Amino acid sequence: MAYVTRLITPVRFMINQSRAFSTAPAKLGLVERLNAGENILCAEGYLLALSRRGYIAHGVWVPEFILEQPEVLKSVHYEMAHAGSDVMEAFQYYTHREKMRQVGRENDLEKINRIALQVAREVAQEKNLLFAGGVSNTNIFRKGENEDQIRAMFDEQVRWSKEEGVDYMIAETISFVGEAKIALDVIKSYNLPAVVTFTIHKRAPNGSIQTLDGVPVGIACRELLENGATVVGVNCTRGPEMTLEVVEEIIKFCPPERVCALPIAYRTTKEEPTF
Secondary structure, X not given: OEEOOOOOOHHHHHHHHHHOOOOXXXXXXXXXXXXXXXXXXXXXXXHHHHHHOOOOOOOOOOOOHHHHOHHHHHHHHHHHHHHOOOEEEOOOOOOOHXXXXXXXXXXXXXXXXXXXXXXXXXXXXXXXXXXEEEEEOOOOOOOOOOHHHHHHHHHHHHHHHHHOOOOEEEXXXXXXXXXXXXXXXXXXXXXXXXXXXXXOOOXXXXXXXXXXXXXXXXXXXXXXXXXXXXXXXXXXXOOHHHHHHHHHHHOOOOOHHHEEEEOOOOOOOOOOOOO
């Protein structure tokens, strides 16, 4: 994930890469660094990286291995730091109550989240990086039917993240504006900066790039900024070129310095925009 105000040059990459070996204390938080005009790089992609290594089963995509082998997760955090990330994001993707219920491990819900947070925090402190928690798409959002259930799921993950000392929260891979607004409201209730990113699957029949509840992505992101999000953007499903297509729509409505993007490491095309 890159919170971008300009293109990242080779010199810029070297500056970020050097932070992986820095021993200087990190003095500024996300908001302060953005206000100072800094680009922030957040390397992640734990789900696919660890599934390729055989630690996550395809289908439900729940990272149960964290409970038994946290050292494996920690090794990937070190790889992200070495690659030049400014942030250690806790691997909380699909560790929410609904996913844990699907694999019969709802009783381990708090445990898996706290382990993920503690592992990320250890590396963030060692490498002097920002520390982020995360919530993600629930896959059960139904407008007007289960908002309270969604809010409760987000709330427990954000509460544990706050207790473990995160600098900010990321709400990622959201397809519905309604679900994104719930996540943002919960994060704000804990006085944490919020980065909220949509995943965009296909264009609407009229050609508009929009969320699954029919809101043009630029307008959706503008609404989130107006409601208090720190950074908005897009993540997952699309490769770099198709992700930039979405970013171009977003910056028509939002300040570029408050826009982020995290493409997947696949080549996607206009004919097949998602993987």
